[in-house]
Amino acid sequence: MGKVLVLYDSHTGNTKRMAEHVAEGAQAVPGTEVRTLSIGEATGTDLVWCDGAAVGSPTHMGQPSWQIKKWFDECGVWGQTDGRLGVAFSSEGGHAGGAMLTCMSLLQILMNFGFLVMGVTDYAWYCYTLHYGATTVREPRQPGDIAACRELGKRLALAVRQGAIDVREPGENGPNLHLEKPKAV
Amino acid sequence: MGKVLVLYDSHTGNTKRMAEHVAEGAQAVPGTEVRTLSIGEATGTDLVWCDGAAVGSPTHMGQPSWQIKKWFDECGVWGQTDGRLGVAFSSEGGHAGGAMLTCMSLLQILMNFGFLVMGVTDYAWYCYTLHYGATTVREPRQPGDIAACRELGKRLALAVRQGAIDVREPGENGPNLHLEKPKAV
Amino acid sequence: MGKVLVLYDSHTGNTKRMAEHVAEGAQAVPGTEVRTLSIGEATGTDLVWCDGAAVGSPTHMGQPSWQIKKWFDECGVWGQTDGRLGVAFSSEGGHAGGAMLTCMSLLQILMNFGFLVMGVTDYAWYCYTLHYGATTVREPRQPGDIAACRELGKRLALAVRQGAIDVREPGENGPNLHLEKPKAV
């Protein structure tokens, strides 16, 4: 009974198309509850709600769009999302255009929020992998592109069947920030 | 009852010292079974055995040692470790010396093996974080260095209390490789 | 007679302090012309003007601020900056807090703009390196922090004494985009 958030930014529609295929893959796992939301629709509450998130962005200048970075900087739920699971996807303008670097930057943001991040060891199609996330050149058009997006959503949904991971000891409510400077001894 | 492997390469003893502190942190979680092994002692069987692995390497030329990369290239258990959890640690020669890049390279290797990788949102000490792994400048000497290593081991051990994550459907034995080229339609 | 742009975003003043020290380092190289500008002051014209840029951002959620990413996405000079030289710097909230990952993301953005990016092999101080950029924990306060910023600016200024690098053949005006789909043969 996992809860999956597919969260994306899209400017030309390519990443939105990817998000829809990721959501299809998640929905194929019985009992999964899926929310597919653009960054204009989602709030921090959706990130707290989910057991796992698939986060997608177009590759702009070799990195995620500033809009999706802004969303995470301002969502206001840092410290409340430990133990969620996360995956990434991105559409790039050409082969080797940076989409994998965009995926890694998205995963690093998710790690900062306490997510456990994953890729998929399965190939989605002949010569189509998604070891660090799913990427497409422009629109997901090839059968392998679409299969990779679906596989990404499916594996995330399978991984959260038991919910998120508890990384806290009994009684802990969130990260210890050690804000006080220890006295010199 | 999680099983934690602390796997490391060490040339000067600094990363070994880190590994010992990571293991201390894991052992502090009741019921955790811990194996602390250098790459000379561990085999692929240990990677399959564990629910979670903390992998450490010295930072050599801004990346993991070739020895630890060789270990993973040759361990022979790719496809058998899906759903394990992973964290990384590294000792560098000076501030900003590349240890965080080493951690990310180690985590990318683990992702390739199907691990879910994580950092820690908690600060380990005043101004000491480990959002992407634990790093020290040379020997772990400062209280914050040692606390970061322990916190890393502790959070990994907490995360695997329920064991590894199942990313497979009933009946699947491992990654589907799609080795056959589909017929053109 | 190199032209150096120190371009930064700063929210608490820490990255601004770093930028000032980077600029001091650049100015110490005779004949260097230096512009130190926040992203609120700089335009794409400044990026085209420079032979080399030192770009700094606070580390927010393990990555550059969205504001500096927005600046690059919208500066409008992609294709006009090939062959410039680039370095990066970042202030993080705690040790291992992601500043080196922020530097790498900034350098990847610069690579996308055709910059040649560099670190520094010199240590700036005992145990202070800047192989991939200069990083500080919060304010640059330690002598090593300040020395690292200055060394970064100095090496960039030395590297651009002969100006930017020409990566174009005679007659080329900018990147060839191959926008037309080739006819199937």
Added chain:
Amino acid sequence: MGKVLVLYDSHTGNTKRMAEHVAEGAQAVPGTEVRTLSIGEATGTDLVWCDGAAVGSPTHMGQPSWQIKKWFDECGVWGQTDGRLGVAFSSEGGHAGGAMLTCMSLLQILMNFGFLVMGVTDYAWYCYTLHYGATTVREPRQPGDIAACRELGKRLALAVRQGAIDVREPGENGPNLHLEKPKAV
């Protein structure tokens, strides 16, 4: 009159094929001297000799082969290669298989050696970029794959027409390592 080293590791022949195309691109720039050497043939002297290096590795487990990392760890010329220019290339087993991450790891190694690293803003073919290096799925077979390798070599050769970059002040012989701990004041 630039000197270009094409240095590669290859296990199946795919990366060797890429290296040959990279070398063709470099040779197309009049006056360029090119050495194409596998890691079994090259020594540190070749790295010191060159003005620019194109370094290629197969993608193994999402990272460079351990053999090429070993070569750099043991080549013995750290501190003698400041100011060279560098690019990267890699062959991966499937789309999104990690080749771009391998390129970034190779570039980080080169940065550690004092290289200025670059990608190419030009597209090599319709929908084929090489902003961070050239990548192919298995053998370079598509026209775009081959064009990307050639473009990489060509741009590197163009960039080193004036030789390597001087990042040193008069009288400096190599990196200052600040090995002595400063006295407390």
